[in-house]
Structure formats: C-alpha cells, structure tokens
Amino acid sequence: MNQPPAEKLSGVGLGLRWEFLDEVLEGPPLAVAFFEVSPENYMRRGGYYPAALERIGDRYPLVTHGLTLSLGGTTPPPSEYLSELRTETRRLKTPFHSDHLSFGTFGARVFHELLPLKLSGESARRVADRVRQVEDFLALPMAVENITWYAHPGAQEMPEADFIAEVLHESGASLLLDVNNVWVNAQNQGFDPQAFISNLPLDRVVEIHVAGHSRTSSGLILDTHGAPVVDPVLELLEWTLERTGPVPVLLERDNEIPELSVLLAEVEKLRSVYERAIRKKEARLARSA
C-alpha cells in the first residue's frame, strides 16, 4: 500500500458532528472544503445517520478518522471490526484513513480513549507492523496522528518526534499532524513546539488538525475539543503550513458544540491563516528561485 491518496484534499474542513448534520444536509452549500467523520459512529449501523452521511458524501468530500483501531495495542483489532471498517471506508470513498498513535485496548477491554504509548523503538516497530497490516487489509493508505499525552507509561527511551519519525519510516504511512496536540504537549511538558515540528518528516504530512482545549485547576491543559482554537495554536498552524505547503486543515469540535454558523466563522478564520501561510511559502520559493 502506502500509495498517495487518489483524490487530494485541500483547504479547510470541519469534523462532522450529529449536532449540525441536518443543517449540512438540508442547507445551502457551505464553504467547507471537506468533512471528516469517525467511521465507528456509522459502522455496523442502519437508520438515519448512515443514510444521511451517504447524502452528505454526494455533496462534499469525506475523509475518515478512526478512534478505536488501537494501533499500539498488544493484540490486533478484531477481524469483524476491521471488516466493518473496510466496508465503511469504501462506502465513504475516503482517500485515506487515519487513526492515532496510541493504544485504546488491553486484551478484550476497550477504553474508548487514546492512551499514551511507551516511546521506544520496540513500540514504534509494533505500531508500524500494525499500520502495515491494517493498510493491507483496508487496501487504503493510512495516516497516523500524534496525540496529546499527560503521562508517559514507563521509561521514555526516545523523544516523541523520533518515535513518530520511526513509525512513519518503518510503516511508510503518512502523518496527520495535530498542531493543537503539539502545542498542548509543549505547554504541559515544557518544550518548544516549533522545534518539535521541525524534527518531524513534514513531507509526510497529509492533513493537519486543530482544536480547542481547556485548563484544569492544577494548570494541566486537556485536549477537550470543547473550545475555539486559541491564537498561539493558530500561529503555530501558520508557521507549520509555511513549511508543509497546502495540506488540508481540519477543525475538530467534539464538546460544547456551538451553532454551525459559529463553527463556519472559525473555519473562515482558519482559511485566512491557511491562505496567508501558502502565500508566504510561495513568496519564499519565488525569492529563492
């Protein structure tokens, strides 16, 4: 596998949520380049939502972003789950499928949350093997996403950026770079987010995520996807896009979901950032030429 996506996405998209699904379905065309969906919410399911999603897929490009593949889990995902995932990714005609650099299962138990992996060579190779197996099964290119993490499960053997690079190198997968996750980790762990991103193989980035977060009373920042994207993350997004070029950007909002009009205004704001960054990159290329 590892072929580049057949249909290249670009521009700024929005995570599709049931709270505004009807509005997307019944309203006029929206200035949204694509919608991202979590296939687990539609897989092995009948009724209203899969039917509605199919109609949305006729109007907008869709890309799938999974939650429970548990790429770092010690046991492989159940074959029925993978078969359903394959059916759904084909139904939605996604150009690639992404999931997280995390584990979400332990034996048969499913956490329904993204738990941090041990940052080690052994762990990177296990994830890479799993990514290749899933890619082959789905017959679809995979992208892996860096997560927010609050504690490391043991002795950290390598920096996170090196871990990500090794997974990408060993698996051949692409990177879904979550800029908010980098920024949140940088604040919580005390590192420079730009230096972190500079150490990633940015030519492998196929999509960028941004979202809002919240701060607990202890000062820890949690990746809640429950607030607008903050200015420092927008600045980091612009800085990143100047280096990656025009890869698609997605706004995620999973909690405290406002009116669609509010989200569309945020998409518009992100589009300004996106276009400014691409203009800067093109100007720099023109100067160097």
Place this chain on the structure above:
Amino acid sequence: MMADLVFGPELAVDDRASLLARIERSGVPEPDRDALLASDLSRLLVYRKLVRANLRDAMFSSIPRTMSRLGPLFDEYFDRFLADCAPQTHYLRDVTVELLDFCAPLWPEDPRVPDWAMDLARHEAVQIEVGAKAGGAHDEGTGALELDAPVQFIEAVRLMRYGWAVHLLSEDLDDRTVPEPRRTDLFVYRSPEHEVRYLELTPLAAAILERLLAGQALGASIREACAALTVEVDEAVIQGSARVLADLGERGALIGKREDQRA
C-alpha cells in the same frame, strides 16, 4: 498497568504504596517501574477520569432516567462493571447494553435496586439499539404470508417484555413515580422514516410475535401461543392475528414470508 489504573479501584494521588503494589502485580519491568514511581501520579490518573467520563456520558445519552433514579447505586455498578469486565465493544453506543447484561443477574439479588430498574433501563436503551440496528440483507419485500412458512421481519425490530409499565413513565429526569406492576409487551421497530416506534401488544399477540421472531412458521406460532395461554384457536384469533400482521406490514416492520426455509 494502565488498565488497572483506569478500570480498577480508585487510587489516592499520594498513595505510592498502592501504586507500587499495582505496578508489581502488573509485572511492569524495572526501568518502567522506576519511571512510573517517579512520575506525577495525578497525571497518570487523568486517564482514569477521561475514560470514565466518556463512558458515563455515553451511558447517560442512552439510559438517563435509570441513572438519575439509581444515583450513587448506579455508580457502584458502573465501577463493578469496569473492574470485572469493562467494555468489550469497539462501538461506544453498545457499551450500555454490555453494562446492562452485566447487571442483569446482579440486580435481582440486590434489595437496594428497585424491581423495575432493569425494565426501565432496557426500555431506555432499546431506543438507540433499534435506531442504530444495521439493516439486513433481507430488508426487501418477499412473498405473501403462508401458514407453513416463517415470517420475515426487518432487522430493526425487538420484542420487549416487561413486568412493569415503564413505558408510561414521564421522560422527566426528576420524576420518581414508581411504575405500575403489570405485564407489558412492546413491539419496537424502526420505521422507513428512521423513527423508533413502539406498539403495545396483547399477551396473545406478544406470544405469537415472540415465536415468529424466533423463526417458527406462522401457523405453528399461532397454535403454540394459543396453547401456552390456553386460548382456543378460533376464527377471532385467526382474524386478530391477520390484522396485527397486516398492520406490521403497513408499518414496514414485517416484509412477508421468509423464503429461505419452511417449517
């Protein structure tokens, strides 16, 4: 180790002795053990809060009235469910049913749990269950019904049999009315417009539908249901059964004769 921290008993943020015991029980190798012991335990425990809040939110969207009525008692069983088996499904919407299956043999033994609680929980949960049930390969029209052939329903149907009239309770989360203790049979189905609908059945209609849903032939279902309820199979029963089945057909829940087998 993370599974233990997340699903196991609560751990105080300064309880290093218990943390060490759990690490050793989990067989964590030495370098990782030392790193974990030196780490900020409050950050490790963030995952316990995140996992539990996510699962609890999913359950609340499915069985809010049961959770409100049981209060801390629900939390106790939620903790037991996580500690003893935890979710096994990759689909968040199915976790509630796993919890209820876990509680089903336990609640009747616990005098603190009201007798109607499982009926109410099942009644609340069936809305998402039927609303989300996958369509089947047989959800297409088949031939007219025959007495010696089974009946084909759409996939998204359930027969719910309660000992309490929980379906008549208010939707209000603060309502604490005790449901009336009476046998209640509901046929729950998803309409072609994707709405979940409920039909209250007579005991005989429920007995017939129960057998039809189990795959028995139409004639045998009527005969056995009547025998079980000591009702004579007469013209009124035949006409009544035909009316119920025709009604289910008009509602899109019954497709016709099952073609694949004969009794």
